[in-house]
Amino acid sequence: MVYYWEHECGWVNYLDPYYFWNFEGKVKCAGCDRVARFKFVNGMLLEGPTEVDEEADVLPLYADNPNRGYEAIKVGTEGKTRPFYGLMRDPSTYTGKARIRTENFRGKFIRATPNQPKKAGVIESRRFAWIDRTKSKDVWENDDYPGKPVYGKFRKEE
Amino acid sequence: MSDEKYEEKYVELEINDVKDTLLPRPWPVTEPRKREELYAPWVKDPRDPDGSYGEFVEENIHYKKAVGKPWALDGIIVLDCTVMGMAGAIAASYLGELGATVIKVEPIEGDPQRYWYPFGREEYAFEDIYTGEKVSPTFIHEHRNEYSITLNLETEKGREIFKRLAVHADIILENYPPGTFDEWGIGYRQLSRINPRLIYAWFGQLGQWGSMKDRTSKYGQWMLDPVGLSASEYVHSTGFPADLLPREFGGNPTRSGEWVGDIVAGVWGTVGILAALYYRENVSGRGQFIEATSAESYMEILDFNISWYAYDGSIKARIGGWDPNLNQYAWNPCKDGYMMIGGQSDRLWYRILQVIAQEDPEGARLIAEDPFLKEMAARNALEGLIKTYTVTAHWLVNNTRAEAEAKMNAREVAAAPVLMIDEIAEYEHFVYRGHVIEVMDEHYGRVLVSNSPLAHQHRTPARIKWVGRPLGLDNGEIFARYLGIGPEEMKKLAREGVTTWYHE
Amino acid sequence: MEKKVWDPSPPGSWSFDPPRDKDPVTGEDMEKIPFEEYCRRMFDPDKLWEKPEALKGWRHISSTMYILSPHVGATLGEFGAEVIKVEMPKLGDPMRHTSPFNEAYLWPETDHRPQVGTGMGFLHANDNKYFITLDYHAPEAKELYYDLIRISDSMAECYRPGTFYRWGIGYPQLKEVNPRLIYIYLGGFGNYGPRRYGGSYDILGQAVGGLAAITGWHEDFGGHPTKQTNWLIDWYSGLTGLIGVLAAAHYRRKTGLGTFIDLSQISCSTRATGYAFPLYGRFGVVRQRWGNWDTLLSVHGIIMTGRTDDPEHPNPQISVESRYVMVSAFQDDDFRELCYIIGRPDLWEKYSSARERVKPEAQIEIYRALEEWASDKSRSEVVEILNNAGLIAVPVFSAKDVYECEHFWERGTLRWIDDPIFGDVLVHGATVKMSETPPRVKWVWRPIGADNIRIYHELLGYPLPKLKELWEKGVI
């Protein structure tokens, strides 16, 4: 079974389980561009991987290299991995990281950007009239925050 | 039931006709373990060390202890006028299972659902033991605890009788095309004058008002589920993306196998009805007009989808058996079917990895070492899903569902197989809890049905008393009880085509 | 939002003056106006904030996580109950860490982790709630919790069975504290039975409960079971539980006694399988998946058209996917018309009986012919042709189509709210339309522990120094 196909070049190609569950064809290694033939039937690898000197039918979606600190070839890298069209937007704008915004789709304020400083108060309590809806990111980013929380403090005291 | 006997029956089967393949199975084939075994002293249970909680639950909550307990909605009278759509049936059956008196008002020829057989196969019909009258399993299953009367609302006389019935009703359910009842003079604005306490609920796909309201075809065909599902982006965001399953194999937007838009509309409607009932009883003394649609009910279930679009223009895409919000949280193919594994928090996520590492250390290493997968939220990125599920499926290929389930459960990971219908009926836990039960019906004999989810309660559990009824079975009782119409007049009405005269 | 002047008896107030005879503003005879106009006035979304709430005075404690159990409280909150959500101090609900593809977050989650936001996944199952923190493990927690329960009508929890009992706050203990309490447990496997200690999720309910077995394309076509999008079994089971809670409240009016509801979401999934179990029990036939078609009616399914509506759009969900149409013509006349439109009168002759055309072979042939006919048309063309012919066809909407659909705005289903903390958020409001007591969304959620003072100090009356002490101990 070679769902993560560790090629001799050191790159690991991830052959996602649904697409390759019943599959016969040639796959190109995202790391070194060499092509191998696979045959999967109901998940079982019946033939391959056999290296062939032909054009590939399909590219993997994702590959990484454990020997280089898991350097990754992301989805949709041209000529290396196939793109994923089932995304929610133009695939080129997809990052997989939090999108920081102060404006929503229709241009109004939305608080989708890291925290403002803690206001006064014994308990982390927030009233409904809280802080100004300032949009200046500099203000938000320069503030100090209390250190890491001390979990289970009361148990230690017991 | 021993194995040989079952096998023997199977071998002897001679198939000359579709009917020969219709063999009732014994149910359940395997009895669940007994209570004494489950709560035996050697069953270690850290949450309930002395067994007192287990005992309390078994004595008070077990569905078999429900017999004789009171009914939550005792005395509430519901007129269910819905036909064809499932939403009204769901609402009516929930109300009926909780003890309301639900009267299904059907046209003379009956609710068309009665004759919708799966794949048009009449062999799948259930027959009335007394009359041989046929009815579809859908109708049987969805119209539990409902009385059936026939009343032709298209006649003046029928509507007059309906008005007299509505005087007694607390709740009316209806799903005719918008304005039909109003045109007939039995809509909310007319009935609320003769019965101000009336709660009147309309069910539909898109609504009875607004620019895209429900409509009929030029031949009068109604809109039915999945119209609402299609219009609510449910269909758009369900199914496999073409990247994981080519379109010709089904990598398309996919509707639900069951009419879930109607089911959630029915449930939402019931919630609205009961909130209105609470308000009527405690505050106003007056009923109200309620409207529940499949599209809008399902939209609420779609959760953040529309908010996400308003956030940055993102459109929720379909992603098959996975989920873009949590990792791990998916089903993937395994040796004998599909296996669902879930565990998002670090604690559970690494437990899953430990199980995989037992048999596939290289795969587990690829995940455990990767710095990108160390943070919980970051794992939800598409790359995280692809990598995690590829490695998991690689492990699953060598494991059957039962093996994978046992290995994951040993570490308290929420994991479960994708079960087929027959397997659900046999799954020990569900048999023990009566998720699926056999109802002994007066007219249809033993019928296997899914139980009400509200059957497990301390004081007012829901129960199934009977399944769907023969058409017009209760005409005699209901007409006599609420309208003072006896057999002689009923026969006369039947001749006029207002109702039917049911006799066994 | 424009400000409204407070008027004790506004002319449009229907709370104690339903417009049975004449419209309070225009004086029109409500009996005479067209039905659609009547509905528009009865359900007018602009009148939302002038109408009373159904569950005024109800208090609910939500000791919950994820979607299933919080949803009970959120819906009670939409109907006007005061709902208090209890989270673990500093950690909060794990659902806060769920966001589609890790992209959409709102801030803040809590003051302790300024760089961590709350994901979109948390958005709607917790609206209108007050958020407090309490560590149930702490010895002080039990009394605090009892104080909350004493003044509450209902509570929901989702911890593994017996956990609350071990902490001294299980149903057997709480019913002594408050006999009126309606206690609902929501989980996967329930409180009794051989697998009672299994954890559960929405997807688990779909998998083992039966929905997965019947949703998706048939394996003969190469399909796999498909997950119903976004947590159907969490949301719908939560509502089912709420039916139990509200019905129990009706019973409680007579007796003054609450109840315990043990709700299994798997059971809700099993309940939603239609004829599957009667069919299996009587005939031994195991219901399978049937893709985008219908097992009871034909034609009544979803087809793919050849072209999309906007091939140039940058979003593949529009440029590639806006090409599906739901076509419904199952009655004889409709089906005949459809066959003539697609130029296949032979299909009508072959399958003129409704029973015949639901047969699997017939469906394969009919839908194939439909898709062939649509292969050179776009989604809107197909919808237009069929609608103009008087048949029923609906495009498969994406979020963009829903957003741009006037219908849902008119009806108040889509609604921008001005959330006190998070700003301009679009929500699904008023899911069920009610003429007198419509449900409403006030805010989407609040940070962890945001209402500790509001609840512990202002509601229960604990002095602030005492709270500071509990805070420092990590109890709240």
Ligand SMILES: [Zn+2]
């Ligand atoms: Zn290579």
